[in-house]
Amino acid sequence: MKHGGMLAVLLAAWFMAQFDFFVVNVAAPSIERDLHAGPAALELIVGGYAFTYAAGMITGGRLGDRYGYRRLFMWGVVAFTIASVLCGLAVNPAQLVAARLLQGLAGAAMVPQVLATISAVYPPSERGQALGWYGVAGGLGSIAGQVLGGLLLTADTLGLGWRVIFLINLPVGLIVVPLAVWLLPEVETARRARLDVPGAAGLAAGLALVLVPLGLGNSLGWPVWTWISMGAAVPVFVLTWRWQRVLGARGGQPVLDLALLKVHSYLAGVGSIVAFMAYFASFMFTLTLLLQGGLGLTAFQAGLAFAPMGVLFSVTSILGTGLVRRYGLIVVMIGGTIIGLGLALMVVGAGLGLPYIMVALMLVGSGNGLVLPQLIGAALVEVAPHQAGIGSGILSTAQQFAGAGGVAVIGAVFFAAAEGGHHVVAMRWSAGIDLGLVLVVIASVAYNRHRAVVTKRAARSRTDARRGS
Template identity: 90%
Template sequence: MKYGATLAVLLSAWFMAQFDFFVVNVAAPSIEHDLNAGPAALELIVGGYAFTYAAGMITGGRLGDRYGYRRLFIWGVAAFTLASVLCGIAANPPQLVAARLLQGLTGAAMVPQVLATISAVFPPEQRGRALGWYGVAGGLGSIAGQVLGGLLLTTDVLGLGWRIIFLVNLPVGLVVAPLAVRLLPEVETAHRARLDLPGAAGLAAGLALVLVPLGLGNSLGWPAWTWVSMAAAVPVFAFTWHWQRVLGARGGQPVLDLALLKVHSYLAGVGSIVAFMAYFASFMFTLTLLLQGGLGLTAFQAGLAFAPMGVLFSVTSILGTRLVRRYGLIVVMIGGTVTGLGLTLLVVTAGLGLPYVMAALMLVGSGNGLVLPQLIGAALVEVAPHQAGIGSGILSTAQQFAGAGGVAVIGAVFFAAAEGGHHVLAMRWSAGIDLVLVLVVIASVAYNRHRAIRRTRAERSRTGARPGS
């Protein structure tokens, strides 16, 4: 099996999904002008993708477990490409909103199969490196959405305006889908398991009740219905949780595999990913507001300001996968410390001008590269291959949920502090909250490192190997 080529195919789809998650932020003004889209339509165009993406992710993972990761990936790539084309040819805001909802849903079918295939197919000696590259591709996709998206809109070589950010997926999909047919292996999964439709519907409804008000709350001034909606999510989640336990006790296969909750390293990994994505998504959002609103940069200039951070992220991501294999999770903890130093520098020097902000960003990018690519691998290390699909779906859902929640909550703090043009003060507050979240990540990784050391010692004890052997 050609592991390198297989990984490239899988990561191309993951990069594409992450790119589309972030690139619409850059294109929003152009979409507003060309389609006469109002604030509510823009919120749905930006946030609709995130909602259906997050709401469908766990079900997408379970569908992969049931019908096969290869099949779901191929159909997911094809459907995502078609949805991207529909976005690119939309003639009015309702059409674009509908296409974005479809794009998120097809991404939810495609993305969980990436991690599931890596976890189920790659041998242990290759898996850590592959999971590291998964993190690299996701991080680069996020940053490319800001930088490459701004470049595509500014140059407008083909004269397509904002449409190019969606239509660029067409050639990617036309290459990736046929290569997936040729290169991806079949994986034996639980074909005879029945899909848990009530559980899937309950999860989707609960996430909708939380994500929709989080996405629209800031722009609408947090009306009463947003709080009622989030409160209503509690009984929906409680009922869904009860149903999952009842179905599992009957011998069925619930959409949530509750056995994963007994894997402590997985739970710690989910916690670290939630904390990191809440920080990372909100940081990218509030930093854009600081650069454009506080420092007066254009959208393209703000995108370029992210470039050094992206370059350093790429370099340390590649180095980090090797360093972690040699030195273990202490490398991730060091990376979190570097990120924390960058955030601290930003808190202290945000009002001193762009050079100081750029210096802080370089530290943040360097630290993030050592952290983000490794979090997925640390979470999945003790997950059994037959749980790879649902485990990956839960992780991906946690990422999107945390990102949306981080933008909403920390964004609200930023907007409150920025009233009257105090963008620097607002950035200091939001960066301070981000720093606390990074400390949570470091603590979670330290826990998983402790468990890894215990596993190694126990294995040596069973095999009779000496510590130095």
């Protein structure tokens, strides 16, 4: 594949962002002891990154379209590295919360440029393979947050404690930035226009009104303000949507490119990814609770339990791109079926012990690798290069939003069922809901496959008719 060095630079940053999303879960007990952080502070340390990361993603994509993907990527990596160092140097919970919020904003500037650059630089014949590697890097970052994070904390060779999980980003950033200057190409983007400040503010406010209560609701027992906040998000989103239509009708450039709504494959891809990420994030969350709370494993032992799933995810992600190119979307449907089988095993036998759970996890990991990278590629395949930034931003926001929602809603079901120490029963309930979400993904892919076949037949018929005439 051409541009291999460029892809490695982009994926290193994407891996780093995913790693920092998950690794704090492992370090939370150490942070609590060292900084004397209370439950609310811990929630903000863990969830603050997710909030600013998700809320800024669409604006980050639009800024990339305006100022250039290369420039935004490099400044995003610099800011992310600085924020990581500030996290590692924090001496109290307030400082760590502020640094995590900054880290999320930096990630929101950096990550959309990864998908945007891939979509703009790679021709359609090579884009699928590059997006497959994107899926591999994201999956490995998620798993490494659990496994490598636990290993770093356990080894602690430098005596840094929890700080090492943030400071490790410093050498990565120092390597990625000069390589980005050298290897990343300048990409011609859309016409320059003023940033849609009201639209960006409306989207950020609406996401905040939803994501903050979703992130804090479980630990606080869902007080009244959480429901009021989520209800208030509806009129904010409606008003923002109307403003986007008005601005577009005036010839402006809204922060949401409404032309993307006409790209059927993009809409279907976003819907599939929402269902998949709601399942994936909640499954990772509830499985950690089962392993540590139900089976009594340490954080590091629980992280190691995820390792085979991560390895199989990587292998099938790499193989899946070629298989889809050869056999089509039926491969993704098979992957979804494999995930469903693993989740079904969890439903019927979560209480049969760790070896049984490991078998189920290996099935889930194998299926995930066949599904997730291909969903991303299918969503972006028909997106025009000048829309790549905003298209990637919306896609990334949908991923984070779905992940937060899945953890909150399915996590609430888990906690309710786990009262009195019934972690196995709780896992069965949550895995059952996850299974339903995976079935939605399979159905969506099957529909897209049918549409693709119909479109090909129609195109062939028109070609034959022209030849006949």
